[in-house]
Amino acid sequence: MPRVVSIYLPDLPTDRIRRADPSLPAEQPIAVIARSGSRRWVAAADAAARKVGVKVGMPAAKAQALFRDLMLVDADPAADAVALERITLWALTQYSPIVAMDAPDGIVMDTEGADHLQGGEQLMVTATANRFRAKFLTARVAIADTWGAAHACARAIARETVIVPPGKTGHAVERLPISLLRLPDQIVTDLRTLGFQTVGQLSATARAPLALRFGPEIGRRLDQIYGRMAEPIDPIRTPDIVEVTKTFAEPIGAAETINRYVAGLVTRLVGELQRRGHGVRRTDLIVEKVDGTRQAIRAGTAKPSRDVTWLTKLFRDRTEKIEPGFGIERLTLVAVMTEPLEEVQKASSLVEDQTTDVVPLIDVFANRGQRVYRVMPVASDVPERSVRRIDPAAVAAGATWTQHWPRPVRLLPRPELVEVIALMPDHPPVSITWRGKRRRVKRADGPERIFGEWWTRDAEYEAVRDYFVVEDETGERLWIFRSGDGVDPATGSHRWFLHGIFA
Numbered sequence: 001m002p003r004v005v006s007i008y009l010p011d012l013p014t015d016r017i018r019r020a021d022p023s024l025p026a027e028q029p030i031a032v033i034a035r036s037g038s039r040r041w042v043a044a045a046d047a048a049a050r051k052v053g054v055k056v057g058m059p060a061a062k063a064q065a066l067f068r069d070l071m072l073v074d075a076d077p078a079a080d081a082v083a084l085e086r087i088t089l090w091a092l093t094q095y096s097p098i099v100a101m102d103a104p105d106g107i108v109m110d111t112e113g114a115d116h117l118q119g120g121e122q123l124m125v126t127a128t129a130n131r132f133r134a135k136f137l138t139a140r141v142a143i144a145d146t147w148g149a150a151h152a153c154a155r156a157i158a159r160e161t162v163i164v165p166p167g168k169t170g171h172a173v174e175r176l177p178i179s180l181l182r183l184p185d186q187i188v189t190d191l192r193t194l195g196f197q198t199v200g201q202l203s204a205t206a207r208a209p210l211a212l213r214f215g216p217e218i219g220r221r222l223d224q225i226y227g228r229m230a231e232p233i234d235p236i237r238t239p240d241i242v243e244v245t246k247t248f249a250e251p252i253g254a255a256e257t258i259n260r261y262v263a264g265l266v267t268r269l270v271g272e273l274q275r276r277g278h279g280v281r282r283t284d285l286i287v288e289k290v291d292g293t294r295q296a297i298r299a300g301t302a303k304p305s306r307d308v309t310w311l312t313k314l315f316r317d318r319t320e321k322i323e324p325g326f327g328i329e330r331l332t333l334v335a336v337m338t339e340p341l342e343e344v345q346k347a348s349s350l351v352e353d354q355t356t357d358v359v360p361l362i363d364v365f366a367n368r369g370q371r372v373y374r375v376m377p378v379a380s381d382v383p384e385r386s387v388r389r390i391d392p393a394a395v396a397a398g399a400t401w402t403q404h405w406p407r408p409v410r411l412l413p414r415p416e417l418v419e420v421i422a423l424m425p426d427h428p429p430v431s432i433t434w435r436g437k438r439r440r441v442k443r444a445d446g447p448e449r450i451f452g453e454w455w456t457r458d459a460e461y462e463a464v465r466d467y468f469v470v471e472d473e474t475g476e477r478l479w480i481f482r483s484g485d486g487v488d489p490a491t492g493s494h495r496w497f498l499h500g501i502f503a
Contacts, residue, residue, distance in 0.1 A: 002293070003121065003143055003166070004233070006150035007091070007107040007128065009084070011138040014046035016083045017073055019136055029067055033060045034075040043075045047138070080104065087137070088236050093337045095128065097284030097296035100233045106154070108147055110233050110296065125161040145169045147233065148225030152180035152199070173225055174200030181221045187214055199225065230292050235334075242276070243334040244268040251290050251327020258319050258328070263312045265333040270306045279304025279341030285315055287322055288330040295322060302362040302372075302393035304341040310360065314367055362392045381450050383411060383499060405448045406469060408479045408500030415497035418480060422496075425486025428468045432480065434498055439472035449485075464491040469502070477502035 009015070013032045018024050029049035031042050040060035052067040064070050081103065088107050092099040098110035111124065125141045132139035142154035144164035149172060153162045156176045164172045176199050179188050191214075196202050202210075203222055210218050223229035237243070244265050252258065262285065273280060281304055287295040299314040322328075365372050373389040380386045420429035428444030446468035452460025467481040479500035484492025 003111050003145065004147045004150045005096075005109050005111055005125065005128070005141060005143045006102060006147070006154040007109075007132070008140040008142070008151075008154035009087070009105050009107070009132075009137060010140065010155075011044065011046050012084065012105050013044040013075065013080050014049075015137050016080060018046075024071075028071055029054065029069070030071045030073060031060075031063055032075050033072050077104070085236070089238065092236060093282060094131075095124075097286060097298050097334070097336070098233050098235045098294060100236050102147075102151060106151065108151065108233055110294070111143070121163060125163060129160045144172065146225055146227045147231045148182065148221065149173050149227075151182065152176050152225065156180055169225070169227060174198065174203070178202055181218075181225065183217060183221055187217065190214070191218075232292060232294055235286070237334075241334060241336065242269060242272050242278075242338065243332055244272070245330060245332045247330045248328065251324075251329050253324035253327050255319060255322075258322060258324075258331070259316050261331055262315050262319065262333070263308075265331060266312045266315070267308050269333050269335060270308050270311070273306055273335060273338065273341075276338075277340060277342075278335075278338040279306050280311070280335045280338050281305075282335075282337035283311065283315075284334045284336055285319075286330075286332040286334065287324075287328055288332070289324065290326045290329050293325070297321065299367055300337075300363070302359050302366065302391065304339040306341060310363075314363060317364075318367065359393050380453065382453060383407070383450075384414075385453075387411075405467075406502070408477075409503045410501045412499055412501075415481070415499045418496050418498045420480070420496045422482075424494075426466070428470060429480070429496070432470065432472070432478070432496075432498075434478075439474075439476075441470045442473055443471040445469045447482075450481075462488075462490045467499070 014030045017030055017032075024030070027048055029052055030046045031049050031054050032044040033040050034043035042054060042056055042058045042060060042063050045054045045056060045063075049063075049067070049070060052070070054063045054066060054070065060072065064072065084101055084103065084105070084107075088099055088101045091107055091109065096109040096111050100108050102108040111121075121143055125143055129139055129141045132141075140154045140157075140160055140162070142150045142157070142162035142164070144150040144153060145166060146169060149164060149169045152173055153164060153176070178191055178196055178199060178201075181188075181199060181202075183191075191202065196205075199222075202218065203226070207219050220229065224231045246261050246265055252261070265285075269280070269283070280301065282298060282300045285297040285299075287297070289295070297315065297318050299311065299318065301311075301314075305311060362372050372392045374392050374394065375387045376390045376394075378386050378388050416434065419433040421431045422429040426447060428441065428446055430441050432439045432441060447466035448468075450465045450467060452463030454461040463483075464485045465481045465483060466485065467479060469477060469479060471477045478498055479502065480496060480498050482492070482494060482496050484494040486494060
């Protein structure tokens with residue numbers, strides 16, 4: 001069943017201003033001012049401005065009187081629209097084949113065929129909110145069965161993420177205000193005059209009188225929010241995006257027929273990419289059905305590719321997920337992410353290449369929804385900062401770790417507290433209790449003292465860790481440390497932690 005994600009950007013105008021000028025301090029309140037003749041009012045206010053009492057709709061003079069240092073910026077709807085388009089195009093490359101602007105302050109996307117690549121719905125909406133926050137964009141993310149329901153829930157529920165379970169749309173929207181039905185403002189005002197406040201009240205009213213007075217718009221929006229009427233999402237496109245289309249005079253549905261036409265589309269797409277000197281990293285197959293619904297499949301590659309055979313295979317492995325229904329009337333193949341690609345000879349009849357190319361294996365794993373990455377050394381003494389994840393097909397930087405002390409093959413996501421018996425200040429533990437199991441220490445090596453990185457944050461100015469490699473009675477080797485030097489409380493809590501496990 002299709003699932004729709006709505007990403008609401010409530011502070012888009014002020015977020016755009018902050019992103020354009022990173023020097024603005026976070027505590028600086030910003031208000032966007034709209035004008036109509038001599039009238040000036042607050043069209044948008046960021047969190048800092050709302051904290052001092054500034055509200056949307058408030059006269060500009062009153063807002064400035066509330067806080068003398070309030071930064072006033074003239075509204076620029078055109079710049080906001082351009083920013084929203086850029087964000088939507090970025091989301092198209094990151095999340096789903098079907099992404100569109102939900103103007104003026106949101107994005108909508110159909111996650112069917114792509115949510116498994118994000119680890120499921122819960123991880124997807126959480127990661128989406130986190131990534132928008134990392135880009136200094138305030139976002140609320142909601143997922144529901146319909147565009148209308150996701151749109152309304154993202155704007156009505158004051159949480160960063162909202163998940164409406166499949167089949168629970170009616171219960172989720174019945175108490176939401178009618179202003180979230182995406183109706184014209186005048187119709188909303190007239191409905192409120194008649195006493196309608198919630199979607200549920202409006203839905204329970206006979207359609208004929210409403211249609212007679214207001215036309216078909218109310219019935220259409222109600223049917224869309226409840227899923228009784230399809231609301232296709234037209235994906236965002238730009239002239240730079242390469243796409244090829246095949247329209248059928250008679251609907252198709254057989255798997256072998258779909259695969260044959262997909263292979264033809266891949267050949268045409270690669271031909272266009274070759275003319276541009278580009279290779280594709282992410283390709284979307286948009287399936288348009290006779291009943292007006294769409295289904296999408298995404299295939300990605302670790303490196304830019306123009307290999308017709310390989311791209312066709314990636315889609316062939318996934319076309320079994322296509323549900324043709326009453327038939328497919330159009331197939332569209334879209335290169336949503338491309339990069340420059342130069343032709344390189346990979347093999348020669350004169351020299352036998354001993355290097356195994358793992359990129360195809362990476363592609364297979366990634367298109368099954370598995371997350372593939374490599375780790376790269378980072379110049380840091382603090383163990384959890386000494387590595388970072390990079391693209392699995394990235395060119396190796398040639399750097400390596402310089403520590404002379406042994407390091408565990410498995411580093412825990414975060415150090416886990418353990419109970420130990422040890423003589424202070426420099427003796428290793430004689431026993432360890434980890435996750436409720438007591439272990440006697442047979443051998444130990446250490447300490448290796450690691451100092452905090454005071455240039456990273458002030459709290460690490462005097463921080464010290466003393467690491468030990470210990471072996472228990474079963475032969476398992478653990479990497480543990482004491483927070484502090486065992487003497488001065490300023491260097492740490494003197495509690496013990498398990499940080500890694502050796503092979």
